[in-house]
Amino acid sequence: MDNILERASSALIKDARHIVEISIKNNTMTITSKSDTVQYEEHARMRSEKDEIVIAINPTFLRQILANHSTAQLDSGNVKKMKFSSDGFEHIIALSK
Numbered sequence: 429m430d431n432i433l434e435r436a437s438s439a440l441i442k443d444a445r446h447i448v449e450i451s452i453k454n455n456t457m458t459i460t461s462k463s464d465t466v467q468y469e470e471h472a473r474m475r476s477e478k479d480e481i482v483i484a485i486n487p488t489f490l491r492q493i494l495a496n497h498s499t500a501q502l503d504s505g506n507v508k509k510m511k512f513s514s515d516g517f518e519h520i521i522a523l524s525k
Contacts, residue, residue, distance in 0.1 A: 436461040452481040
């Protein structure tokens with residue numbers, strides 16, 4: 429996932445929003461980034477217990493979190509949030525979209 433996020437980030441270098449969209453459906457993750465001049469999309473297989481998930485997040489921030497945490501869990505209640513866990517430490521972020 430880190431490599432995909434790196435490639436998606438490269439399309440956003442001059443875009444102030446610097447957000448990627450991550451969609452998970454039918455055990456396929458799609459990461460999309462768009463700027464005024466470039467659009468990037470890549471697909472990867474993954475295991476998911478949810479029917480469909482769509483989130484928007486800063487790819488640099490997500491890469492930093494994933495480098496230090498071994499699991500991620502999405503809570504899609506009233507406010508979408510993602511919990512990252514590893515060795516007795518948890519990090520929770522609110523998600524847009």
